[in-house]
Amino acid sequence: MxxxxxxxxxxxxxxxxxxxxxxxxxxxxxxxxxxxxxxxxxxxxxxxxxxxxxxxxxxxxxxxxxxxxxGDPAADIRRIRRKLKLTQAQLASSFGVGKVAFSRYERGETRPPAPLLKLLKLIDRHPDLLNEIEKM
Ligand SMILES: [Zn+2]
Incomplete structure (x- = not known):
């Protein structure tokens, strides 16, 4: 106005x-x-x-x-998830969080918790860690 x-x-x-x-x-x-x-x-x-x-x-x-x-956590998460060739629901299930969590993070609606972001960046560098997480 x-x-x-x-x-x-x-x-x-x-x-x-x-x-x-x-x-x-x-x-x-x-x-x-x-x-x-x-x-x-x-x-x-x-x-x-x-x-x-x-x-x-x-x-x-x-x-x-x-x-x-x-940095832009929303863009980081999307990039890492795509690199891992996972859907938002698959990634959510691996991390044991709600189905819509990653959708919210990637749209920038919710800022992801810092430890989650660090974990994702770690997986980004060492993608085989994802298998370990899925077994937990
Ligand atoms: Zn004045």
Missing amino acids: IMNTTQCPSCGHKGMIDKVLEETLTYGGKSMTLHDMHGRFCPECGEGIWDEESCRRYTEAQEGLVRAIK
Whole structure:
């Protein structure tokens, strides 16, 4: 929703100014600059509101940056599972978790528990371990 008011939500100053500028995001030592960001800014207190499009781009860029640093567990799990040529249900059964667990992880709905992810990465390097797990 684009706000039509030109009143600053922070200090109440009337006369927010439309600006187009660059915004640099930083996370975990990485940074990314977004160009052509549109927003309204308060000349009094410096408060700023991005317009809808810029706000969406800001959020996406931030999520992308976090993924770049932390890795993307959803993509990791999918890649490893496909490499092992297993369905989500088969993998769930090997690990003794609910049938839909891997579907949720791969869609990014649920963040997988860290030990599970580590175990999968271990199996990724040593695929024969999967046989051992299935016997447990
Ligand atoms: Zn203000």
